[in-house]
Amino acid sequence: MIIDNQKILEINKSRLPNHLDDLERLKNHLNGKGINADSIIEKLAAFQVAIPSWALGTGGTRFGRFSGGGEPVSLDQKIEDVGLLHALNACSGGISLHIPWDIPSDADHTKQLAQSFGLKFDAVNSNTFQDHEGDKYSYKFGSLSHVNKDVRDQAVAHNKEVIDYGKAVGSDSLTVWLSDGTTFPGQANFRQAYQHTLASLKEIYDQLPEEWKVFIEYKPFEPNFYSMSIPDWGTSYMMANQLGEKASCLVDLGHHLPNTNIEQIVAILMMQNKLGGFHFNDSKYADDDLTVGCVKPYQLFLIFSELVDGMNNTNNPNLSWMIDASHNLKDPMEDLLQSVDAIMMAYAQALIIDRKILIEAQQNNDVSLAQEVLQDAFRTDIRPLAAEARRIKQGALQPISAYRYLKVRKELIKERGEKTISTGL
Numbered sequence: 368m369i370i371d372n373q374k375i376l377e378i379n380k381s382r383l384p385n386h387l388d389d390l391e392r393l394k395n396h397l398n399g400k401g402i403n404a405d406s407i408i409e410k411l412a413a414f415q416v417a418i419p420s421w422a423l424g425t426g427g428t429r430f431g432r433f434s435g436g437g438e439p440v441s442l443d444q445k446i447e448d449v450g451l452l453h454a455l456n457a458c459s460g461g462i463s464l465h466i467p468w469d470i471p472s473d474a475d476h477t478k479q480l481a482q483s484f485g486l487k488f489d490a491v492n493s494n495t496f497q498d499h500e501g502d503k504y505s506y507k508f509g510s511l512s513h514v515n516k517d518v519r520d521q522a523v524a525h526n527k528e529v530i531d532y533g534k535a536v537g538s539d540s541l542t543v544w545l546s547d548g549t550t551f552p553g554q555a556n557f558r559q560a561y562q563h564t565l566a567s568l569k570e571i572y573d574q575l576p577e578e579w580k581v582f583i584e585y586k587p588f589e590p591n592f593y594s595m596s597i598p599d600w601g602t603s604y605m606m607a608n609q610l611g612e613k614a615s616c617l618v619d620l621g622h623h624l625p626n627t628n629i630e631q632i633v634a635i636l637m638m639q640n641k642l643g644g645f646h647f648n649d650s651k652y653a654d655d656d657l658t659v660g661c662v663k664p665y666q667l668f669l670i671f672s673e674l675v676d677g678m679n680n681t682n683n684p685n686l687s688w689m690i691d692a693s694h695n696l697k698d699p700m701e702d703l704l705q706s707v708d709a710i711m712m713a714y715a716q717a718l719i720i721d722r723k724i725l726i727e728a729q730q731n732n733d734v735s736l737a738q739e740v741l742q743d744a745f746r747t748d749i750r751p752l753a754a755e756a757r758r759i760k761q762g763a764l765q766p767i768s769a770y771r772y773l774k775v776r777k778e779l780i781k782e783r784g785e786k787t788i789s790t791g792l
């Protein structure tokens with residue numbers, strides 16, 4: 368299915384007068400505070416969040432998976448789905464491939480198809496947390512950190528292969544997430560696991576093409592429950608530093624113990640110019656893979672506050688933004704539209720923070736004023752800014768309503784069938 372721009376324009380028509388009224392009111396309100404709404408709209412319109420190839424099907428838990436109808440069963444269909452999302456919200460212009468779940472076996476064709484929807488390839492993801500068909504060795508007891516050099520070599524070779532696939536489709540970065548670790552005390556030697564991991568990463572790093580980057584993702588637990596080889600930002604940062612310029616850390620919002628101050632991690636990594644990538648999702652307990660902003664929107668806003676501050680005041684390189692969520696209840700496309708929207712809103716809220724007053728409040732230890740400034744931004748209804756950013760790029764004012772109005776899922780079920788299952792977890 369392809370959504371024609373003209374269709375979206377028509378759908379926008381009925382909502383347009385109200386939208387323009389809301390926007391005008393908000394612009395006046397912001398103007399009164401010395402904030403130029405147009406420059407914020409411009410920034411929002413330029414912001415693109417990549418969609419992972421594994422999020423377009425219904426995710427599962429270890430207890431079951433309830434697939435919905437019309438799920439994409441091939442890479443082409445996944446690209447088509449991201450194209451639909453991008454047509455609706457004009458800010459999902461990237462796709463992130465997970466190898467071996469989504470191998471671009473005909474790279475030219477894959478590239479062309481993506482281009483036809485205005486999509487680029489974001490970071491490619493390696494996968495040594497599952498065994499691959501035809502591989503000689505198992506990753507049951509680890510991959511890049513494994514005690515057996517043959518297993519490590521196989522995992523390194525896989526990462527090199529992923530870089531090659533990435534090169535072929537025009538990607539320029541690799542994300543490495545390891546499930547390596549231990550589930551029982553005494554199972555492994557911590558120092559040795561670190562050293563093996565670093566040495567393996569070094570071999571992968573040496574294969575990166577000139578302009579490429581590698582993002583080191585951390586996670587405190589799961590699937591291992593006693594230790595993980597790269598459990599936290601400190602370990603990821605040490606490794607990125609030891610590897611070199613092209614390596615940086617990747618923050619996945621679901622990869623922290625409860626109540627961790629993620630915004631502080633973001634601020635410090637950006638100060639060190641070592642924040643490279645971001646995986647968005649939300650959670651109540653751990654890596655729950657819930658829709659971005661559904662449980663802790665204020666935390667998301669505080670994180671964006673630090674991201675915006677870091678983007679303005681540090682030399683941290685441009686970040687690679689991606690959704691990383693796939694749960695088992697909603698229509699995945701609606702879920703992704705909601706996630707991207709939540710990101711845009713948090714970004715917009717962070718952009719309207721009165722930084723001048725905030726800095727003054729901080730300098731004067733005026734704690735109450737600092738809170739007022741932040742909460743004033745958080746409580747401002749900035750939705751018209753995000754809607755306008757979509758509209759000027761020919762997206763829908765209300766993506767979910769447009770998705771439903773166009774009966775996209777029904778159409779996909781007609782095309783692909785009621786019982787289809789996507790690759791992924």
Ligand code: PSV
Nearest residue numbers: 492544584619646654691792
């Ligand atoms: C692991 O939990 C993770 O966050 C990594 O980014 C994986 O690539 C992704 O989820 C999919 O399993």
Ligand code: MN
Nearest residue numbers: 584619646691
């Ligand atoms: Mn992730």
